[in-house]
Amino acid sequence: MADLLLELFSEEIPARMQQQAAKDLERLVVGELSDRGLLFEGAKAFAGPRRLTLALVGLPNKQSDVSEEKKGPRVNAPTKAIDGFLRSAGVTLEQCEKRDDGKGEFYVAVVHRKGRATADVLAEILPDCLGKLPWPKSMRWPQDTNAPVRWVRPLHSILCALDGEVVPFVFAGVTSSNRTRGHRFLSKGEIQVRRFDDYVKKLRDNHVILDGDERKQIILHEAKNKAFALGFELIDDEALLNEVAGLAEWPIVLVGEFENKFMDVPSEILQTAMRVHQKYFSLRDAKTGKLSNRFVIVANMETTDGGKAIVAGNERVLRARLSDAKFFWDQDRKRTLESRVNDLRNIVFHAKLGTQLERVERIEALAGTVAGKIGADTKQAKRAARLCKADLTTGVVGEFPELQGVMGGYYAEHDGEAREVALAIVEHYGPTGRDLTSTSAVSNALALADKWDIISNFFKIGEKPTGSGDPYAIRRAALGMIRIILDRKYRLPLSALPDHTTEILAFFAERLKAALREGGTRHDLIDAVFSLGNEDDLVRLVTRVEALQAFLKTDDGANLLAGYKRAANILRIEEKKDGIAYSGEPDPKLLLLPEEKTLFMDLGAGRELISAELERERFTEAMSAMARLRGPVDAFFDKVTVNAPDVALRTNRLKLLARLRETLHEVADFSKIEG
Amino acid sequence: MAKVKTFQDLILTLQNFWASKGCLILQPYDDQMGAGTFHPATTLRALGPRPWRAAYVQPSRRPKDGRYGENPNRLQHYYQFQVIMKPAPADIQDLYLESVRAIGLDPSLHDIRFVEDDWESPTLGAWGLGWEVWCDGMEISQFTYFQQVGGIDCDPVSAEITYGLERLAMYVQNVEFVYDLAFNEDFRYGEVFHQAEQEFSAFNFEMANTEILFRHFKDAEKQCQELISGNKKLALPAYDQCIKASHIFNLLDARGVISTTERAAYIARVRALAKACCEAWLATPMGDYKPRFG
Numbered sequence: 012m013a014d015l016l017l018e019l020f021s022e023e024i025p026a027r028m029q030q031q032a033a034k035d036l037e038r039l040v041v042g043e044l045s046d047r048g049l050l051f052e053g054a055k056a057f058a059g060p061r062r063l064t065l066a067l068v069g070l071p072n073k074q075s076d077v078s079e080e081k082k083g084p085r086v087n088a089p090t091k092a093i094d095g096f097l098r099s100a101g102v103t104l105e106q107c108e109k110r111d112d113g114k115g116e117f118y119v120a121v122v123h124r125k126g127r128a129t130a131d132v133l134a135e136i137l138p139d140c141l142g143k144l145p146w147p148k149s150m151r152w153p154q155d156t157n158a159p160v161r162w163v164r165p166l167h168s169i170l171c172a173l174d175g176e177v178v179p180f181v182f183a184g185v186t187s188s189n190r191t192r193g194h195r196f197l198s199k200g201e202i203q204v205r206r207f208d209d210y211v212k213k214l215r216d217n218h219v220i221l222d223g224d225e226r227k228q229i230i231l232h233e234a235k236n237k238a239f240a241l242g243f244e245l246i247d248d249e250a251l252l253n254e255v256a257g258l259a260e261w262p263i264v265l266v267g268e269f270e271n272k273f274m275d276v277p278s279e280i281l282q283t284a285m286r287v288h289q290k291y292f293s294l295r296d297a298k299t300g301k302l303s304n305r306f307v308i309v310a311n312m313e314t315t316d317g318g319k320a321i322v323a324g325n326e327r328v329l330r331a332r333l334s335d336a337k338f339f340w341d342q343d344r345k346r347t348l349e350s351r352v353n354d355l356r357n358i359v360f361h362a363k364l365g366t367q368l369e370r371v372e373r374i375e376a377l378a379g380t381v382a383g384k385i386g387a388d389t390k391q392a393k394r395a396a397r398l399c400k401a402d403l404t405t406g407v408v409g410e411f412p413e414l415q416g417v418m419g420g421y422y423a424e425h426d427g428e429a430r431e432v433a434l435a436i437v438e439h440y441g442p443t444g445r446d447l448t449s450t451s452a453v454s455n456a457l458a459l460a461d462k463w464d465i466i467s468n469f470f471k472i473g474e475k476p477t478g479s480g481d482p483y484a485i486r487r488a489a490l491g492m493i494r495i496i497l498d499r500k501y502r503l504p505l506s507a508l509p510d511h512t513t514e515i516l517a518f519f520a521e522r523l524k525a526a527l528r529e530g531g532t533r534h535d536l537i538d539a540v541f542s543l544g545n546e547d548d549l550v551r552l553v554t555r556v557e558a559l560q561a562f563l564k565t566d567d568g569a570n571l572l573a574g575y576k577r578a579a580n581i582l583r584i585e586e587k588k589d590g591i592a593y594s595g596e597p598d599p600k601l602l603l604l605p606e607e608k609t610l611f612m613d614l615g616a617g618r619e620l621i622s623a624e625l626e627r628e629r630f631t632e633a634m635s636a637m638a639r640l641r642g643p644v645d646a647f648f649d650k651v652t653v654n655a656p657d658v659a660l661r662t663n664r665l666k667l668l669a670r671l672r673e674t675l676h677e678v679a680d681f682s683k684i685e686g
Numbered sequence: 687m688a689k690v691k692t693f694q695d696l697i698l699t700l701q702n703f704w705a706s707k708g709c710l711i712l713q714p715y716d717d718q719m720g721a722g723t724f725h726p727a728t729t730l731r732a733l734g735p736r737p738w739r740a741a742y743v744q745p746s747r748r749p750k751d752g753r754y755g756e757n758p759n760r761l762q763h764y765y766q767f768q769v770i771m772k773p774a775p776a777d778i779q780d781l782y783l784e785s786v787r788a789i790g791l792d793p794s795l796h797d798i799r800f801v802e803d804d805w806e807s808p809t810l811g812a813w814g815l816g817w818e819v820w821c822d823g824m825e826i827s828q829f830t831y832f833q834q835v836g837g838i839d840c841d842p843v844s845a846e847i848t849y850g851l852e853r854l855a856m857y858v859q860n861v862e863f864v865y866d867l868a869f870n871e872d873f874r875y876g877e878v879f880h881q882a883e884q885e886f887s888a889f890n891f892e893m894a895n896t897e898i899l900f901r902h903f904k905d906a907e908k909q910c911q912e913l914i915s916g917n918k919k920l921a922l923p924a925y926d927q928c929i930k931a932s933h934i935f936n937l938l939d940a941r942g943v944i945s946t947t948e949r950a951a952y953i954a955r956v957r958a959l960a961k962a963c964c965e966a967w968l969a970t971p972m973g974d975y976k977p978r979f980g
Contacts, residue, residue, distance in 0.1 A: 022779055023817060025802035060800075148804065150815045150831050151843060153776075164815065164831075165776070196793050258799060289823050308823065312799040321797045324822025324857070331759060331862075359946045 015067040015128060015178075016207050018170040019141070020191050022061070024163055026034065026257025028147055029058035029223070030098075032163070036065050039140040044263040047132055048074050057221050059260055061195070061309075064221060066207045070173070070230065074126030083107065083118035083562075093118065130173050134180040137171065141182045153184045168192070175205035185497045193217020194261050196312060218261040218313070226256040233264035234292055235306045241266065243294035243303045255290055259311035265318045267291070267326045269304050273333045276340050277421055278302040283411045289325070339406030347426045348419065351401040360402060361483075363472045367400050370464060374399065377460035378510065385459075385501040387452035388431065395435035395457045398423055402436070416440045442491060448498040455495050459503070467510040489522040496549045497526075505547040516547055527556075536560050539683035543676070551628060558630035559679055567638035574644035575681045578668040581653055585665055593662070593669040601663040606650040608641040611667060618674045625677060633678060644671065687789030693855045693869045697743055700849065703788045704741035707781055709769060712742035715729050717926055718933040721807075722768030722848055726925055727961070729810060730967045732835045732844045734974055738772040743851070747933060749940035752887030755880045758863045759853065762886050763879065767849040774831055774845030780831065781817050782819070782847055790858060797822050805830040805846075809932050809956045811837040811964075814846070836964025837957075890940040899938050903952075906931040910959045914966040917954055921966035921973070928959040941953065944963050 017040070024032065033056035041054055044067075052069025083096040086109060093413075097104060100120040107118040142160050149161040160183045171178040171187040180187050191202050191210075197218035204210045211221050220226045230252060231245075238245045256262065273281060278301075285291040285306050292307035310318065310327050355367035364370065375396040382392035402408050402419035420437030431453040438454035439461050449455055466486045469475065476485045496503055505511050505519060520541045524534040536556045546552045562568040578659055602608045617640050624633035653664045675681050690696045705711050715725040722744035723729060744766050754761030769776060779800070783793060791798075805828060807813070816830035828848045830914035832840040852875070855867050860868040865876025910927035913920045935952050938944050944952060967973040 023802070027802070150814060150833055151841070165774075167776075196798070253776045258801060291823075310822075312793075312797040314795050321822045324796065324824060327857075327862075328822070334758065357945055434757060522753040524923055573735035 012068075013070045013072050013174040014207060015065070015070055015133065016170065016172045016204065016210055017065045017137070018191055018210070020061060020168045021062045021063075021162070021166045022164040022169070024058070024060060024063070026060070026254045026490075028163060029060075029063075029257045030253075032063055032144065032146070033065075035059035035144055036063055036140070038337060039143055039372075040137070042142055043136040044070070044132070047136070048126075049129060049132060054367050058223055058257070059219070059221065059226070060258060061260065062191070062219075062221075066206075070129050070509055073128045076126045077124050078202065079122045079124065081122060083120055083122045085619070086116045086118060087094070096120070107664065108203075111510045113261075130178050131177045133171070133622075137178070137180050137187075138182045159183070170204060170210075172205060186563065193219050194311075196353050197261060219675060220261060223256050225304045226259065227252055230256060230259075230262050230264060230309055234309075237264060237266050237307065238294045238305075239303055241294070241303075242297075243305060244297040245307065246293045248292060248297055251286055251290060251292060252583075255309040258290070259309055261311055261313065263310045264317060265308045265310055265322050265325075267306050267322045267329065269329055269333060271304060273337060274302075274304060276333065276337050277417075278410065279414055279417050280336050280340060280407060281333065283414055285329065287411065287413070288332055289329055291325075291329070325459065336407065336410065339410055343405040343407055343418070343422060344425050347627070348398045348401040348422050348428075349426070351404045352397060354402055354404045361472075363540075364468050367403060369395060370580070371400050373468075374460050374464050376456070377464055377509070378457050381459045381463075381503065382453070382456040384507060385452055385499070387456040390392060391429055391431050391453045392435070392456040392460075394428070394433040395439070395453060396460060398428065398432070399436050399439050399457060399461065400491055442494055442529075446680060448495045452499075455499060455501070458495055459492055459501075461562060463508050466492075466515065466518075467508070470512065470515055471510060475518075486522060489519055490526055493519070493523055493526050493549060493658075497553060500550050502548060502550055503578040511547075519549070523552070527553070532556060533560055533685075535683055535685045536563075536679070539679040539681065542680045542683055554565055554628070555630050555679070559635050561631070562634035563684070565638070567641040568634070570645060571637060571641045571675075572681065572686070574641065574648065575671070575675050577648060578644075578671050579682055582665065582672065584666055585654070594673070595666060597663045597666040597670060600660060604651055606643070606646045607664065607667060610640075610647045610671070613643045614670050614674055618670075618677065621674065621677050637675065640671070640674070669674050689858055690870060691859070691868065693851070693859075693867050693875060696855050697765075697767065697857065698849060699789050699814040700785060701741065701743075703785045707739075709739045709741040709771070712740050714742060714744050715929075716875055717929045718747045719744065719929050720809075720932065720936055722766040722784060723807060723810065723812070723846065724929055725768065725931065726922060728768060728770045728846065729812070729835055730921070730925060730964065732772060732832050732840055732846075732974070733838055733964055734968055735842070736772075736972070737843070738770065740769070741769045743767055747936070749886075749890035749937050752883065752890045752940070755865070755876075755883040759856065761852065761864065761879075762890055763882060765851040767851050770844055772844035773842035778845045778847075779829075782827070786821075786826075787945050789854070789962040791821060791826075800829065803828065809935075810960045811957045812960075818847075821857065824853070824857060826850070826857065836961040838961075838964055838968070847953060848857075859960075890937060891942075894937050894941055896938060896941050896943050899934050899941070903931055903934045903938070906934065907955060907959060910963070914962050919966045919969060921963055921970050924959075924966060925963040928956065928963050931959060931974055932956045 018232055031226045037054055037056040040550055049070060051067045054067050057064040081100045084092045099632060100122060102120045102122065107120050109116050110119050111215050146163045149163050153158045153159060162183060166183055168191060169182060169185050169187040170189060170191045172189050174514065177187060177189050189204055191204060192198055193202060193214060196215055202213045202217060204213060214221050220229065234245050277570050282293045282304060294303040294305050295301060296303060308322065312321065314321060325629055352371065355371060358367040360367050360370045375393050378392040378396035379389050399419060402415055402422060407417060407418050408415050414438050416439065420433045423433035423436050431451060434451055435454040435457045438449045439457040441458060442448045455475040465483065466485055469483050469485050505516060520537065524537050527537065528534060536559050540546060540552055540555050540559065563572060582593060597611060599611065602611055617636055620636040621633050624636060651664065653668065655661045655664065690699050701711050712727050725742065725744050727740045727742065746766050747763055749762055751760050753760045757964065766960060775781065786793065786798065799820045801820050803816065804817040805814050805816055812835040814830035814832040818825040819827040819829055830846045832844045832846060834840060852864050855863060859867055861867050865874060865880050867875035869875050869878055906927045910924045913924035935956060939949065
């Protein structure tokens with residue numbers, strides 16, 4: 012058994028690409044090895060700013076030997092054909108066997124292939140694997156060979172050792188060796204490596220923590236401790252943690268401080284300036300939750316002054332950033348949001364959909380309509396709509412686009428707008444991620460209007476989401492609407508909104524399925540209810556689906572579904588045979604057996620009851636009414652022969668089954684239900 | 687490794703350093719431009735097979751960044767120090783770090799990092815892969831491996847390094863307000879440039895005659911097209927006109943007379959000129975010159 016160690020040492024790999032690159036490297040090498048019959052016991056891939064590493068343990072030393080038979084031409088075939096066969100099989104005529112298949116003799120070449128040494132196989136496949144590594148963005152490299160490859164940044168060295176022996180190959184002009192380097196500034200020099208354990212230890216001695224997870228742990232642990240020592244707590248930020256762990260091989264956690272004068276600036280601005288531009292973690296008071304003026308820097312350098320110069324430098328940079336932010340914050344408040352609305356005419360929303368001002372005017376009208384339907388204050392909803400995009404023209408949002416909405420809220424408050432209006436401006440982009448939906452009806456009216464404007468208009472100009480892409484985030488908009496409507500139980504029929512189409516309704520049904528899948532709602536039941544048509548009220552649709560799902564879990568439900576399927580099957584076959592679709596009232600006089608009489612009676616009463624309950628949206632009760640049909644249906648199939656020799660009798664019984672089908676279809680299209 | 691004390695020392699140190707690495711020390715181009723990349727020594731020389739190494743200071747004009755001399759670090763006129771090496775040497779990162787040491791920043795005391803930042807110039811139809819170089823959280827340089835210029839693939843790939851001189855000097859001199867920089871031992875940066883910042887901010891935002899500018903844009907565009915569409919193609923004079931058009935566009939933009947939609951159209955017009963100039967350049971003897979070595 013042998014262990015492989017492969018390291019690709021390059022100039023700085025963008026943090027966001029490292030994890031995927033390590034996974035891709037593992038996938039490619041593992042795939043090529045298994046294709047060649049080389050299986051192993053374990054694989055682990057690592058990524059960091061300057062290196063991708065793959066370690067495989069328990070590889071066989073060589074491939075197994077294989078014998079393979081190749082059937083050749085008949086012995087009396089033309090010489091040319093025989094020669095061709097020998098050439099392609101790589102054997103001489105003497106090495107071939109003659110066999111007889113009853114129709115004559117033919118040649119068989121038995122090719123013995125000796126398993127190759129794993130090292131040789133690796134030397135052959137690794138250049139290919141490396142060349143296939145899919146980088147999101149790459150450059151041609153190197154300059155001085157005729158076979159440049161695409162790589163994320165220039166590659167400087169390749170370490171490749173199988174059980175301590177170099178596996179020799181060349182990729183992109185770089186020859187593999189058993190050497191690498193440590194930290195850019197802290198390394199003691201070139202490192203020679205034989206095995207993985209040795210590698211990890213030597214890297215550590217040269218100030219490199221190989222494992223990204225370990226780097227994350229170190230950062231998190233240190234940051235939390237330092238925050239705690241100062242009486243604060245770290246504000247968790249998983250994405251930032253991943254990023255900074257990809258920017259340091261030797262993470263050193265330091266704490267900086269900014270002047271109190273910036274504390275008047277909204278904490279969102281401070282935090283965003285620290286996070287986005289500088290990649291600092293923020294701290295807060297554990298009790299009050301108030302943002303601290305201390306911040307956490309993750310450096311990639313250990314210095315003799317304990318990081319003093321580094322902290323001072325970072326504090327200076329942040330001071331300049333915050334001065335800028337404070338300047339914008341002060342400037343922005345000199346103008347009201349209202350006065351900025353007109354400036355939106357200079358911002359194009361989409362070439363075919365006009366300016367942001369035109370969009371605001373559409374949203375304003377929509378917000379009024381929606382507010383009326385969901386019981387929100389129409390005036391406030393329209394006011395919030397008018398102002399909701401005005402912050403796009405402010406300095407702070409220009410600097411920090413991710414603060415759109417949040418800043419609008421601050422400015423609206425400053426202008427003395429109603430609290431609900433300011434809140435709606437903040438919340439109308441939501442719900443994002445796993446946020447709860449707002450409890451404010453005005454916020455939700457605006458959020459729904461904003462999203463419907465996106466969905467209906469992009470559908471109108473044919474920019475629909477496709478399998479491969481959704482550049483305008485239309486799916487997310489629909490999901491947002493679905494979440495708001497269902498969470499708040501808003502009775503907002505989609506067909507009450509302007510520009511609705513059947514295509515958009517179908518799109519919502521699809522999104523609804525995706526949204527409800529997580530909660531365990533069966534997608535076939537959504538289809539079954541949705542395909543009745545005319546269902547544009549998501550709350551009603553979901554309530555009905557849930558009632559149906561609960562019903563099908565009961566014994567009555569399962570049996571009734573089985574009965575339905577049987578009826579539908581018979582009808583399908585007989586209707587096809589007869590070339591007609593059965594429907595209409597069965598003739599009571601032709602009902603002979605008690606079971607068909609009972610079913611007829613119960614269907615009549617049941618259908619009326621079900622309709623009435625559905626009408627009143629008492630779905631559970633409608634299901635109970637349906638449940639009562641189970642007994643008569645079972646009894647019917649037990650005792651009654653549908654395909655009676657008497658034509659009139661047969662027709663009547665088929666009509667009775669059709670009546671059953673129609674009755675159940677009042678509730679849902681049972682043919683769409685699986686199982 | 688003493689820290690360079692003045693702004694001009696910084697320039698002289700960088701010039702000496704890169705001269706010692708075989709770079710031609712060129713002088714600023716005599717046209718107004720937004721960045722050192724526009725200098726034909728970068729834009730045009732990055733194309734074609736011929737090796738090239740040059741370093742120069744380029745005054746850079748960003749009309750929109752004018753702050754009437756009141757902002758601590760935003761200027762509508764500032765200096766870039768530009769290095770272009772084609773093909774990119776294998777040890778270019780090390781060379782760069784050596785230059786950082788030369789100006790007195792000791793990497794063993796600071797946190798110097800290469801953070802992903804892929805440079806792109808829509809007006810030049812140019813882009814590359816690279817980093818911002820951070821020193822203790824501050825961007826001190828832009829480092830780019832050119833991939834395309836004028837929409838044309840760069841082969842071989844050049845390395846471009848741009849130092850923002852004022853910002854770097856502020857860091858080295860530990861100055862918070864750009865006008866307080868020591869230009870030399872006797873003069874402050876403000877004595878040299880503060881009045882210019884005030885006057886040009888007024889020009890850029892208030893006084894520039896937009897009618898004249900619109901006309902000049904069209905004239906430059908026309909002249910550029912004429913110089914590269916005839917039988918006798920003059921790539922370099924044509925490219926001058928492209929630079930002019932680009933700067934005039936920036937002025938119009940600062941005057942706020944170009945709407946968002948028009949903006950994209952103007953950028954596309956300048957890009958079309960740049961592309962045509964680059965193509966014309968490649969057809970000239972210097973553009974297509976095949977070296978005896980490399």
